[in-house]
Amino acid sequence: MALPELMLSDTLTGEKSRFVPIDPPQVKMYVCGPTVYDEPHLGHAKTAIFFDIVRRYLGRLGYSVFYVANITDIDDKIINRALEEGVSWEEVAKRYEEEYFRAMDSLKILPATVNPRATNFISRMIEFISGLLSSGKAYITPDGVYFSVESFEKYGLLSKIRMEDLIRDPRIEKGINKRNPADFALWKFAKPNEPRWKAPWGDGRPGWHIECSTMIYELMGPSIDIHGGGSDLIFPHHENEIAQMEALTGRRFVKYWMHVGLLQVRGEKMAKSLKNYFSVRSALEDYDADAIRIFLTSAHYRKPLEFSLDSMNGARERVRSWKDSAMRALRYSEEGRKGELNEDERKLKLIIDDEMRRFFLAMSDDFNTPLAYSSIDLISAAASRIVSESLSHNLASEAFFDLAEILSILGIDLMAKRRVDERGYIEALIEVRKQLREIKMYDIADRIRKKLMDMGVMVEDRNGETIWWIKE
Structure with missing residues (x-):
């Protein structure tokens, strides 16, 4: 079966277009990873699982994916957590990085090609910042080095935020003697008892935004195909990444920006700061990884998803029905005689084939998982009917392998046991x-x-x- 061309929505342009990578068949994809200061929750998992499916599907389409997902291992939150616990910031970062990877492994998320840690790229960040200073895009103040947003004409295009509105935005970081309230820190001068690295303009540590831009530049070059993350990163993080990178290189940074809608609890973002989160560890005590994966991708990826135990239970039953239908069809296919299909069986085969096409059409239409999962429901129902009505063993075999193929794209391995x-x-x-x-x-x-x-x-x-x- 010829697979349909992939169409992707780009947050920056607001348009959906045919996916054309910079250097096919290679695809360079970067997804912002965690700041490791606490245990991972289902909100983190929603983004990680979706991009795991994106990566698997791109592979199915014949692309070779170079996938980078970073670890932010130096940040105010890590430093504050270390002070609260009376331990080093390195200990906090190491502990929660290990916990994050254990959680992702439990959720059957394939390892990234590279998981760079920010602290391994400090010298490169200093070089990056030096380039911005030399070009006049950045300046030094008493508390650090800042990027001048007014020096970058396209600032605000990703987030659709007007410059005059930035003054009142609560997400804007404070600083001493900033030229513009929206200017953001590239380098923060060290305070007493804080980690520090030597730099020409003063000892300190990098700002959050420069970390991702530098790691992308060093590992993937100045331009990449896909940059992803949660929708809460559109501003200021991804807006600032564009400004830094394009100001330094003069080249288009990202072809396709993909942002995942947030997991919500009673209409609010699931977040540690709001104390309304469910950890991956606690979720896995009651649900298997497959149920969690399907629940977290049951809405279109760009839309928010409301968390509820009823929805989690529904996803668990849905996955169970898919697996049961597939394995019953496999066992049935191994028992019987092979032969030609009769007319009714050929009609059922057409239904299965049609839903296979619909599955790939839905996935290629900007990853429309709700529609794709409806096709799996129908193929699963057809597989059950084949067995319950003692129809063709050949058709049972086909239904099983169809289900095995498409479920593997979703990270569900029918052969795992x-x-x-x-x-x-x-x-x-x-x-x-x-x-x-x-x-x-x-x-x-x-x-x-x-x-x-x-x-x-x-x-x-x-x-x-x-x-x-x-x-x-």
């Missing part, structure tokens, strides 16, 4: 494939071969016989 070295299971799949080839159902046979290869099982047809082995 089956050991790849179970000889009987592998040989059963080989035999099913052989029988399908004999009746010229090559599309399903090829899908089985691909699934075996994904499991690490290599297949070769020689003189009418099929040879298989497990790739080391």
